Amino acid sequence: MLYTINKSPLxxxxxxxxxRIAPEGEPVLLYEDGVYAAAAGAASEELARQTLxxxxxxxxxxxxxxxxxxxxxxxIRAVGYDGFVELVEQHHVxxxx
Amino acid sequence: MGNTVTVLMRKAPYGxxxxxxxxxxxxxxxxxxxxxxxxxxxDGVYALVKGQNPExxxxxxxxxxxxxxxxxxxxxxxxxxxxxxxxxxxxxxxVMDVEIxxxxxxxRIMEASGIVLPF
Numbered sequence: 294m295l296y297t298i299n300k301s302p303l304x305x306x307x308x309x310x311x312x313r314i315a316p317e318g319e320p321v322l323l324y325e326d327g328v329y330a331a332a333a334g335a336a337s338e339e340l341a342r343q344t345l346x347x348x349x350x351x352x353x354x355x356x357x358x359x360x361x362x363x364x365x366x367x368x369i370r371a372v373g374y375d376g377f378v379e380l381v382e383q384h385h386v387x388x389x390x
Numbered sequence: 391m392g393n394t395v396t397v398l399m400r401k402a403p404y405g406x407x408x409x410x411x412x413x414x415x416x417x418x419x420x421x422x423x424x425x426x427x428x429x430x431x432x433d434g435v436y437a438l439v440k441g442q443n444p445e446x447x448x449x450x451x452x453x454x455x456x457x458x459x460x461x462x463x464x465x466x467x468x469x470x471x472x473x474x475x476x477x478x479x480x481x482x483x484x485v486m487d488v489e490i491x492x493x494x495x496x497x498r499i500m501e502a503s504g505i506v507l508p509f
Contacts, residue, residue, distance in 0.1 A: 334478020
């Protein structure tokens with residue numbers, strides 16, 4: 294299952310609850326305000342590292358660029374819309390709105 | 391409470407219309423020569439971050455507009471210090487010079503206003 298997150302980690306508990314529920318190894322995709330979880334040096338960095346320790350983590354490139362997040366936390370894989378579509382084709386999607 | 395307006399910005403840009411609508415309100419309030427303060431708290435501080443490039447989203451860079459607001463009479467910009475540091479940011483990361491305020495300072499700005507407009 295692909296868990297998709299579009300909410301900011303410092304304003305909402307979405308990433309935290311995905312981390313509780315998603316079985317280890319299931320991919321997590323950050324998009325829209327969800328990509329703020331990729332911000333290095335933020336108070337959410339530890340949460341991002343815990344996520345990376347258990348899951349492949351992807352972030353939508355267009356959303357990173359829009360928000361000026363030019364150097365996401367190491368290990369988070371930036372993907373384009375084509376990569377997004379590929380992930381959705383390969384997995385059932387759990388939209389964690 | 392004085393006869394001033396505080397525009398309170400708490401949302402990140404692009405994920406919703408709040409930042410763009412807040413900006414529009416600031417321009418309007420400024421043009422009518424009302425006393426206006428703009429306060430950025432929580433994810434609102436992301437609106438001022440340098441290097442925004444939403445071209446791939448087919449949107450306008452929202453950060454670029456704020457440094458032009460003084461031309462419309464909007465000159466008082468405040469950023470909550472803890473909101474900034476929690477996001478790994480410093481004033482150097484922002485598109486313009488702002489006054490950094492602590493918790494009590496943020497509260498005082500709102501208390502001094504007759505109206506708080508939230509975005």
